[in-house]
Amino acid sequence: xxxxxxxxxxxxxxxxxxxxxxxxxxxxxxxxxxxxxxxxxxxxxxxxxxxxxxxxxxxxxxxxxxxxxxxxxxxxxxxxxxxxxxxxxxxxxxxxxxxxxxxxxxxxxxxxxxxxxxxxxxxxxxxxxxxxxxxxxxxxxxxxxxxxxxxxxxxxxxxxxxxxxxxxxxxxxxxxxxxxxxxxxxxxxxxxxxxxxxxxxxxxxxxxxxxxxxxxxxxxxxxxxxxxxxxxxxxxxxxxxxxxxxxxxxxxxxxxxxxxxxx
Amino acid sequence: xxxxxxxxxxxxxxxxxxxxxxxxxxxxxxxxxxxxxxxxxxxxxxxxxxxxxxxxxxxxxxxxxxxxxxxxxxxxxxxxxxxxxxxxxxxxxxxxxxxxxxxxxxxxxxxxxxxxxxxxxxxxxxxxxxxxxxxxxxxxxxxxxxxxxxxxxxxxxxxxxxxxxxxxxxxxxxxxxxxxxxxxxxxxxxxxxxxxxxxxxxxxxxxxxxxxxxxxxxxxxxxxxxxxxxxxxxxxxxxxxxxxxxxxxxxxxxxxxxxxxxxxxxxxxxxxxxxxxxxxxxxxxxxxxxxxxxxxxxxxxxxxxxxxxxxxxxxxxxxxxxxxxxxxxxxxxxxx
Numbered sequence: 001x002x003x004x005x006x007x008x009x010x011x012x013x014x015x016x017x018x019x020x021x022x023x024x025x026x027x028x029x030x031x032x033x034x035x036x037x038x039x040x041x042x043x044x045x046x047x048x049x050x051x052x053x054x055x056x057x058x059x060x061x062x063x064x065x066x067x068x069x070x071x072x073x074x075x076x077x078x079x080x081x082x083x084x085x086x087x088x089x090x091x092x093x094x095x096x097x098x099x100x101x102x103x104x105x106x107x108x109x110x111x112x113x114x115x116x117x118x119x120x121x122x123x124x125x126x127x128x129x130x131x132x133x134x135x136x137x138x139x140x141x142x143x144x145x146x147x148x149x150x151x152x153x154x155x156x157x158x159x160x161x162x163x164x165x166x167x168x169x170x171x172x173x174x175x176x177x178x179x180x181x182x183x184x185x186x187x188x189x190x191x192x193x194x195x196x197x198x199x200x201x202x203x204x205x206x207x208x209x210x211x212x213x214x215x216x217x218x219x220x221x222x223x224x225x226x227x228x229x230x231x232x233x234x235x236x237x238x239x240x241x242x243x244x245x246x247x248x249x250x251x252x253x254x255x256x257x258x259x260x261x262x263x
Numbered sequence: 264x265x266x267x268x269x270x271x272x273x274x275x276x277x278x279x280x281x282x283x284x285x286x287x288x289x290x291x292x293x294x295x296x297x298x299x300x301x302x303x304x305x306x307x308x309x310x311x312x313x314x315x316x317x318x319x320x321x322x323x324x325x326x327x328x329x330x331x332x333x334x335x336x337x338x339x340x341x342x343x344x345x346x347x348x349x350x351x352x353x354x355x356x357x358x359x360x361x362x363x364x365x366x367x368x369x370x371x372x373x374x375x376x377x378x379x380x381x382x383x384x385x386x387x388x389x390x391x392x393x394x395x396x397x398x399x400x401x402x403x404x405x406x407x408x409x410x411x412x413x414x415x416x417x418x419x420x421x422x423x424x425x426x427x428x429x430x431x432x433x434x435x436x437x438x439x440x441x442x443x444x445x446x447x448x449x450x451x452x453x454x455x456x457x458x459x460x461x462x463x464x465x466x467x468x469x470x471x472x473x474x475x476x477x478x479x480x481x482x483x484x485x486x487x488x489x490x491x492x493x494x495x496x497x498x499x500x501x502x503x504x505x506x507x508x509x510x511x512x513x514x515x516x517x518x519x520x521x522x523x524x525x526x527x528x529x530x531x532x533x534x535x536x537x538x539x540x541x542x543x544x545x546x547x548x549x550x551x552x553x554x555x556x557x558x559x560x561x562x563x564x565x566x567x568x569x570x571x572x573x574x575x576x577x578x579x580x581x582x583x584x585x586x587x588x589x590x591x592x593x594x595x596x597x598x599x
Binding site: 160 | 319321325349350351352353354355358359361363366367368369370371372380381384385429432433
C-alpha cells in the first residue's frame with residue numbers, strides 16, 4: 001500500500017514534470033553555476049548552471065521508462081521462450097544452454113559491451129538492460145511449465161483434442177502469470193538501478209538527457225563540497241526502487257494463495 | 264451383427280525404459296459394438312489404461328510407443344492418422360474420462376469454460392454459444408444451479424461434482440465412443456453409484472459405446488454387456504457379462520471372483536470354510552516375462568504345457584473366448 005502510494009507519486013511527478021515549478025532541465029546559465037538550494041533553484045544548480053530540481057524530476061521519466069519497458073520486454077520475451085522451452089522437450093536443451101551462457105555474464109558487463117557497440121540512446125539502454133534479464137524469466141516460466149505439464153488436466157486437455165499452442169496459451173500461461181507479474185516488478189526495480197549504474201559509469205543515457213545516474217555522475221567531483229548534488233537524485237532513486245519492490249511484495253502476497261492471510 | 268465401431272487387433276504398446284522393454288500391452292485384440300458397454304477388468308498394471316491411451320494415441324511419447332497392431336475406428340485406421348486428424352477425433356468422436364477428477368481439471372479456469380473449450384474446438388461455436396452449451400451440459404449431468412456453477416473454479420466443487428464436469432466435457436460433443444478409465448475409483452461409494460448411473464444415462468441419451476475400465480467386478484456386473492479380462496498386458500478372457508459371472512473359464516478370472524467378499528452367506532456355514540481367498544503371488548514384472556502363460560506362476564491349475572507356451576485364444580462357448588490350456592479341465596467353481 002505504502003509502496004503503491006509512493007510509486008504513484010513518483011510516476012505522477014514524472015508525467016507532470018513541466019507543471020511542477022520546473023524550468024528547462026538542459027538550459028545552461030553560466031552566471032549561476034554550482035549554487036546551493038534557494039527559492040529559485042530548490043535543489044541548487046550544477047556546474048553548467050542547470051536547475052538541479054528540474055533535472056531530477058525530468059530524470060525520473062527516463063528511469064521509469066527504462067524500468068517499465070525492460071520489465072515488459074523481458075517478461076514477454078522470457079515468457080514466450082520459457083513456454084516453448086518448457087513444453088517442447090526438443091528445443092529445451094538448446095535454449096537452456098544459451099540461457100545459461102547469458103547468465104554467466106554479469107548484467108552490467110553485458111550492457112556496457114552492448115552499448116559500446118552502438119551509439120548511446122535510451123533505446124539501446126533498454127535493449128542492453130533487457131537482454132540479461134530474459135534468462136531469469138525464462139527459467140521461472142520453464143520451471144512452472146515443467147510442473148504444470150505433468151498435471152492430469154493437461155493430459156485431459158490433450159484428450160479433448162486441444163492443440164499444442166492452445167494448451168500453452170489457455171492452460172499453461174494462466175498458471176504462470178501470478179509469479180510472473182511479481183517477477184516483472186522486481187525486474188523493473190533492478191532495471192532502474194542498472195540504468196542508473198550504467199549512466200553513472202557514462203555508458204548509459206546520453207549526457208544531454210538527464211537521468212538520475214548521469215546527474216549523480218556529473219555531481220561526483222563536487223561531492224565533498226556540495227553533497228546534496230549527489231544525495232538528492234540518489235534519494236529519489238532509492239525511494240523509487242524501494243517503492244517498486246514494495247509493490248512487488250504486495251502483489252506476491254495478493255496473488256499467491258498460500259501467502260494470503262488477510263484477503 | 265453390424266461392423267464394430269472400434270476394432271483393436273493385436274495391439275502392442277511397449278515402454279522403453281533403462282531397465283528394459285516393458286510390454287505394457289502385448290497383443291491385445293478387442294472390439295466395441297455401437298452402443299454397447301464393454302468392461303475391461305484387471306489388476307493394477309495389467310495394461311488396461313495403456314490400452315485406452317493407445318486408442319486415444321496419447322501414450323507418453325518420451326518412452327512409450329505403439330509397436331504394432333491396428334486400431335480401426337469406424338473403419339478408419341487410427342494409428343496412421345496425422346496429429347491434426349487425430350485431434351479432430353479426440354474429444355469429439357472418442358472422448359475419455361480420467362480417474363482423478365481432482366486433478367484432471369485446470370485449477371485456474373472456470374469449469375464452464377473448460378466444457379465450452381471442447382465445444383468451441385470441435386463444433387466451431389462462438390464463445391458465447393459454447394458457454395451456453397456448457398451450462399446445458401452441466402444441467403444434463405444434474406449439476407445443481409448450472410449457470411452459477413459454470414462460473415466456479417474446480418476447487419469450489421466436490422469430487423463428485425468434478426467428475427460430473429468431466430462427464431459433461433466428455434459428452435459435450437456427443438462422442439461415438441466414451442472411454443472411462445476408472446471413473447469412480449477416486450470417489451466414495453455413494454457417489455460412485457450416482458456417477459455410474461449418470462454415465463449410463465448419458466450413454467443411453469447419446470447412443471455412445473462405452474469402454475469402462477475398472478478393477479471393480481461389481482461395477483462391471485452392473486453396467487457392462489461384455490467383459491474383457493486382462494492380465495499382464497494380455498487379454499485372457501472375453502465373454503458376455505452373464506456368461507462370465509456364471510462360468511468364468513480362466514483361472515485368473517476365477518481368482519478375481521473368489522477374492523470378492525460376500526454378504527449373503529448362509530448363517531450355518533462356518534466362517535473358516537469361507538475365508539476370503541486370494542490370488543497368490545503378484546503381477547509379474549512386465550520386463551522379462553517368462554515363456555509360456557503369464558499367469559502360470561500364480562495359477563493353481565498350471566501344467567507343464569503352461570510354462571512352455573502362451574495358450575491360444577479359443578472360443579469355449581459362443582462369444583466366450585478364453586486363453587488357457589486347461590480351461591476344459593478346470594473343476595467346477597465352488598461358490599460361496
